[in-house]
Amino acid sequence: MRAFEDTRPNRIVQRLLGDRHSLPLSIVLHLVPGALIVAAYLLIGEPFVNAIGYPVLMGWAIALCLVLIPILLGLLWLGRKHNGHISLRGVLHYTDRPVPRGKLVAMVIPLIVWMTVVGFALAPMNNFFKDFFTWLPYADEGGSATAFLDGYSYSILLTTMVICLPLTGISLPLIEELYFRGFLLPRIAHLDGWAPVVSTVLFSLYHFWSPWVFVSRVIFTFPGFWLTWRKKDIRPAIGMHVGVDAILATFGTIAVALNLI
Structure with missing residues (x-):
């Protein structure tokens, strides 16, 4: 029995760190975190922010932290199993x-411009698709980009934005890129040219909390993910994703601080 217990974690590590992930395994590893984030929001994030009178943005930040931080710790655990010490060597690829x-x-500057401009340009399409998801319990937060801020005091809004900026603007998208492009994408590279397509589609599906943005998310993220796959360098995807999120979070925080929204 003890031998079985000792070998089982090793088998899990070997399967996760193998050069190839089967498509079903990759689908599970892409989508389960998204389902967990929604569950964390509904069970913990939303009740907590409602109880303290804070915007839903804080609730989603809490939910993302509750799932993505353990994912990062899981990657470090795999590195410890693989290397004998805490390290991401051999766990992440495309890091050379x-x-x-x-x-x-x-590369990164045009990617940031592309993701920002296209993201705003496709907002009407997102609103159109949102009408198909009104049955979701978190789909009634308003139609505009700032509707989730309505009805809160200046101090609460500023506190929310200042807390969320380093999280949703920097740390959490960075963890997403380490996981999705550094850990998962290289292990479906055997799909050849379909690898970045599958990565983009599954990453867009992973956002169960905003399924109405699926089509536009595929469009505005694909160039960065394709370049990461093509160049075998994770930094284009990190620069694009973290860059855009950090810029939007920073401008949003400044706008709230100056009472512009």
């Missing part, structure tokens, strides 16, 4: 930085 810094900047 093959793209020179100058070329990387030349």
Whole structure:
């Protein structure tokens, strides 16, 4: 019995750290975190922020932390099992930085512009698709980008934005990229040109908390994910994703601080 208990974790580690993930395994590893985030929001995040009178944005930040931080710890655990000490070596791929810094900047800036401009341009399409998801318990937060802020005092809004900025603006999207592009994408590279397509589609589906953004999310994230796969360098995806989220969170915080919204 003890031998079975000792070998089972090793089998799990070997399967997760293998060079290839089967498509069913990859689908599970992509989508289960999204389902857990929604559950964490409904069971913990939403009741907590309602009890203290804070916006739902804080509730989603809490839910994301409750799932994504353990995922990062899980990656570190895999690294410890693999390397004998806490490390992400052998766990994450596409981390050798093959793209020179100058070329990387030349890639990331257009990606940030693309994701921002296209994201705003496709907002009407998101609103159209949202009408098909009104049955979701968290789909009634308002139709505008700032509706979730309505009805709260200045101090509560500013506190929410300041707390969420380093989380939803930097740390959490960084963890997402380490997991989805550093851990999962390289292990479906055997799908060849379909790998970045599958990664983009599954990542967009993972956002169960905003399914109405699925189509536009596929469109505005695919170039960065494709470049990461093509160049075998995780930094284009990180630069695009974290860059856009950090910029939007920063401008949102400044706008609240200056009473512009």
